[in-house]
Amino acid sequence: AQSVTQLDSQVPVFEEAPVELRCNYSSSVSVYLFWYVQYPNQGLQLLLKYLSGSTLVKGINGFEAEFNKSQTSFHLRKPSVHISDTAEYFCAVSGEGSYIPTFGRGTSLIVHP
């Protein structure tokens, strides 16, 4: 079984400030981890994913995430956010060999001018 917890339902931040969106997971097997972003009235699109190798993963739009196996976390970060980053962010986990990923409830990032 696998599960994902996104600890914050909403994160307000001012433009150009740094941000961290938290994600913790549990799984009995090795995992692949994903962050997806959903802009208003759109489907989800991939920001980045961790498969193996370097624990620091860089994605699109200046986002990065760090896989921490001991803390079972995969937090998403950006050093300086823009208004256009306002969106819903979903963390997802998939156990090795599984075909159905488990998604977190999402974190709404709200960037204020």
Add this chain to the structure above:
Amino acid sequence: GAGVSQSPSNKVTEKGKDVELRCDPISGHTALYWYRQSLGQGLEFLIYFQGNSAPDKSGLPSDRFSAERTGGSVSTLTIQRTQQEDSAVYLCASSQRLAGQGGTQYFGPGTRLLVL
């Protein structure tokens, strides 16, 4: 290339009516998923198709929900005798590789269903 498309984009129906939601996946993607997204909730898995194999229907919430995939491509999700609690955004996604092999899911824009 073309992404995943879904139709209609919005659907308003009356309680008790049947609705059909359509998904056109990316060409060549063998895996197709349906999810339901309710306000403030994450993505709720509904059903999964892989090639010509029998679908995994374990996420369907009731027997009013069914789905089919014709010719390994287009999929239709049918909700019979709709209830107000069926109101949600229904998302379709397709992928080349399984998520458990590191595959990325490509999502359509969704169908917003409102049951009055």
